[in-house]
Amino acid sequence: MAEPTLPSGVAVDFGGTKIAASRVSSGRIVTSARTTTDGDAPAERQIEAICGLLSELNLDPTEPVGVALAGRVDAGGVWHALNTETLTRVHAVPLQALLSDRLGRVVTVQNDAIAAAVGEHLAGAGRGKQRFGFITVSTGVGGGIVLDGRPVISPSGLAGHVGFTTSRQSSGRCGSGRVGTVENVAGGRAIAAAAGGLGHEGYDAKRVFEAHLSAEIWASELITRSARAVAELCANLVAILDLERIAIGGSIGLAQGYAALVSAALAEEPALFRPEIVHAELGPEAALIGILSELA
């Protein structure tokens, strides 16, 4: 397969836990600046956080800028949190217009997981696949689908939000308003909340994962339950779209042994419903490459 031409520019990856801005040259990160996400900040402060990181990178007046972020981005470039417990004050923010005006160029704005799916399809785990899916297991559980080389993007920006489908492993109402979602059992916020419910207050998902790797049974149960919900999601996606391969990314998805737990749970499904499960290959570059590519 011929090597793809990878984009250059400055891209922001805005997640529920961290925000990173990076200058990318032919798909490789050259410099980065990052900060912690304040999920309760009003939209103006979220925009200040984005612009603050961009100014740390000394934007060139002509270089392309793309912003990949948690939440849905509609066809008008308007940003809406879907999980309103992750980003509590992001409602109908005309982000593309505001950033384009402020930065004096057309800024591309898209959901983070869709951007990462495009990046992985172009240059990572999805190369050459006709029916490819990407799932991030991170603060939440997000997704992007690439069919016949094109990302599935709907006018409202909702398409691909696979974390808001339901799971047998899950219960309770999540910040999307839906009950029993994959995100509400498998995502980092849910894992931390479950740990708190077991008396392990102050544990974030990273610390729960470390406890799991140290063979603490309560932690392994939470991580295994997360992986089982993601496996169920993968089988459901095969039933709907017959995906050939699904790449698992995000800090939890890429943590040691997580994808293997997903594959082990999938082994309980009938063969027809088992896609190939792989690690996302590009790590933090995926969303950056995706948002700077012409498909975002």
Ligand code: ADP
């Ligand atoms: P974001 O959601 O901001 O895009 P991440 O992909 O880093 O960011 O996901 C953040 C979640 O991943 C948090 O719940 C955090 O506790 C968890 N996490 C971060 N690092 C690790 C790690 N090494 N192993 C397991 N979980 C991790």
Ligand code: BMX
């Ligand atoms: C949630 C949702 C998605 C996002 C996904 C992963 C919000 C704020 N987020 O499902 O839009 O793609 O999480 O986001 O509605 P991350 O914060 O875990 O990277």
